[in-house]
Amino acid sequence: MLTLDGCRIVQGDFALTADFAVNAGARVSIIGPSGAGKSTLLAAIAGFLPLAGGRILWTGKDIAVQPPGARPLSIIFQDNNLFPHLTAFQNVALGLKPSLRLAESEAAQVRDALARTGLAGLEDRKPSELSGGQQSRVALARVLLRGRPILLMDEPFAALGPALRAEMLDLVKTLAAETGATLLMVSHDPADAKRLGGQTVVVAEGRAEPPVETGLLFADPPQVLRDYLGD
Amino acid sequence: MPRWPGWIAVAAILSLTLGTLALVAWRAEDSFGLGSGLGPADWAAVRFTLLQATLSAVLSVAAAIPLARALARRAFPGRGLLITLLGAPFILPVIVAVLGLLAVYGRNGFVSQGLSLIGAEPISIYGLTGVVLAHVFFNMPLATRFLLQGWLAIPAERFRLAASLGFSASDTARLLEWPMLRATVPGAALVVFLICTTSFAVALALGGGPAATTVELAIYQAFRLEFDLSRAAFLSLVQVAICTLAAALAFRFAIPAGFGAGLDRTRQRWDAAHWTLRAVDTAAILAATLFLLVPLALVVARGFPALPDLSSATFAAAGRSLWVAAISTALTGITALSLALLIQSLRRGAQLVEGIGYLSIAASPLVIGTGLFIAIFPFASPVALALPVTAVVNTAMSLPFALRALVPALAEAEAAHGRLADSLGLTGWARLRLVLLPRLRRPLGFALGLAAALSMGDLGVIALFADPSEATLPLLLYSQMSAYRMDDAAASGLVLIALSLLAFWIFDRGGRANAHA
């Protein structure tokens, strides 16, 4: 279980509180108005922002004291997920060993992860030689390889078209189901949340609300969500 | 963007460097020098020049890497001030800096005195050691600035991604910092190499004897004692050739860094928190501070006692120096920007044009001065033009540094925002003002600061145009020294350091204030 225990994040005048738990293996969308602090929440969980108060617990252990790379999670950003001067293979292999000195079995793992995300044969391409969808798949292949129990995604496929985005979300769902990963995804599009299913956290007015079943939430949206959705 | 300002700048540099050289050769009474080739003494000078310049370049950059890395990944109070102060040795007049260095490493300096306390022999730095030590002292600050810019140009997102993947400091070094260094180091080393190639007073003062002389000294001999202008021109050409070769090599090794554009944020590093790395960085900063600032502090301390006796002549000279610096700073800004824009717009020959921009460090100041004299004398009194000529020559001398700072930054700004600007139809002045200049604030501030400080220190002071009755501060300092007034000279040196640093700080800070990183 991932527990945000009285978490408080302060950035200048901006403050955000979160106090809820997410079950292991859950799929959680985080939605809310622009500037409400969705990405801030994610950055704090990932370790890029310090907590002003509270703890982040994973299986009972406080992970907020760990540096980003040591936390039991992977993160996919909106962009800049790949190093432009490294190949697809190298970018994925970083998830296994940042030294890139791989044993043959490890190289095979990298190729396998690339194959599972549909990138077989594109190992030697650099990001600039890949399409947007393919770049996202490289990032996902690395997530697979790292095998961390939590996956954070910050508007991961915002640059992709609707069909491609749906395809990628399905892929994420499949991979998360296969690995049993706990998924937290920030999105500004309610359609993404509906597609992902699971639960949804609404972030608004300085608070991240506890997760609610996505279907139930959209069936009877609270006022803040209604304002955001515009209906 | 119109290209003609850039082409005018190219023409001006070529006239000032190769043009003056040609004039000197043309004015020669005979042409024996051109055919005489290089004697054994000249070859020895060429060998020593190459040796010391290579060593100086390699060591300056090697010493600058840990310092720049430490400055790039550590935030501490006074960091900005320290960075400015660490730049000081580069803008000091040679003789002032050499005396400061000797106060530490000299026969009578701190180190030797400390050694004598424990009964050890005093150290002697004269010879290759001294020349290289002084060159590292002068040029490491410059190399540090170039590398620091390289570090700050790595998008913050890359470090964030690296942190999310749990990169250790050595992973970050290999995957992020090394590619940046491959792109930055050759250029930085080249600039230091070029400076050291034509350096001459340092080599003489600390070289220990005629075995340690550079080509520039042979030019002096040809010009002063033999009045063999064709030989002076020939030797100057040899010097340009050495520099051209070095530049060609450096460009060959420089590999463009493939860093994409990212949104700039405050650089935060998660890979460098370990205490050993903190210790390494602290040690790097402390060591550099000691190495660079102790000689400087001794120069300052030496100048203090005579400060109350500063004469009106010093203030007048300081005023003239400020005037010269203002003019050449403006000229440097305009010229460097025009050239950088031209280089950016060229599909072919961009490196050639950039190389021409560096020519002025390769050219002999003595030959430039003589050529200008030959050009001006028939039309006007050279003495009446002393200050404008000094300003122009200072511009030429600080141009390469400005260019080095601006060219990569401009390329990056274009890569990041060029297409957006294209799509909006932003061209010409509007593009420069709205898109490029805001992105260039930092390097431009740095370049202008450097130009101002260097002009204050009169890199290009030329005897034929110097007018002692209208002396600039460095000229006054030298004349005080040659009149036994070492205390007055020390005070003038202090004023010079203060003004140079102030000028540098004003521009450099102007470039950083409110700049969106």
Next chain:
Amino acid sequence: MRFPIIATALVATNLPATAQDRPTLTVYTYDSFVTDYGPGPQIETDFEAVCGCDLQFVASGDGASLLSRLRLEGARTEADVVLGLDTNLTADAAETGLFAQHGMDDASYDLPVEWDDDMFIPYDWGYFAFVHDTSRVSGEAVPASFEELAGSDLSIVIQDPRSSTPGLGLVMWVEAAYPDRAGEIWQGLSDNIVTVTKGWSEAYGLFLDGEADMVLSYTTSPAYHLIAEDDATKAAAPFAEGHYMQIEVLGTIASTDQPELAAQFMEFMTSDMAQSVIPTTNWMYPAVTPEMGLPDGFGTLVSPDKALLFPAGEAARVRDGAIETWRTALSQ
């Protein structure tokens, strides 16, 4: 409003007119002559008081670059008089054909050597010498010859002959004292030489900072410290081989448009008025001892038994070989 403008215009045109009434005498010289510390300002005031003219100094580096500049300018030079060449340069200067004969045949000078030059007249002179600090080097430790210096552990700073006048002077000194053994002497000295500097200022600065026991300068250098700083610790070491001289001279440009003024200035520079300015501004011996004698302090200076000097023509012939001997010996 019209009147003030006219008045201003009148003033503006009037002022230069009075200045133009006075003829201008242009004198080329080296930098340190015209600085506030040098003889220039006093000489200018004194000469303008008697000549009814405007004396303009134009300065250019040191003696050698002065001559180079003159050669660059050639016959079109605006110089009327050139002041500040020395006997190492006069042969080259005469060869340019730019200088006129002075015709001052009856003049007599207080020089240790005969003066016989029909183009140039001396205005000051000095002996090159190694200067030391008596609080650090004294008594037996002070070398009395080049050979003693070479045999000692004393460290010295010298100047490069290719960029410095004293540097060239030292090379000529060794050449004059040891015509056949100059290379050997230089090899003997090589382990005494701490470093070779671009100019006198750098070398003297290093010496004062304790970087070397002795520095190549002039026998008159201690007079500066004694008179201006009340410091009696600096002294020059007398050498048994004799001391090479530097005689600084001035000459008139043949094509001058002010021949009378130029002649008047030549006379003036050897007059009591100008000569009494020289010792405590240029820190050299005056070419003609003033009636009041030398300033106090000059009396305490060492006075070499033997003056060495190559005549102008020979100096020019010897120079390049002597520099090459120096360079070869010290490059090993």
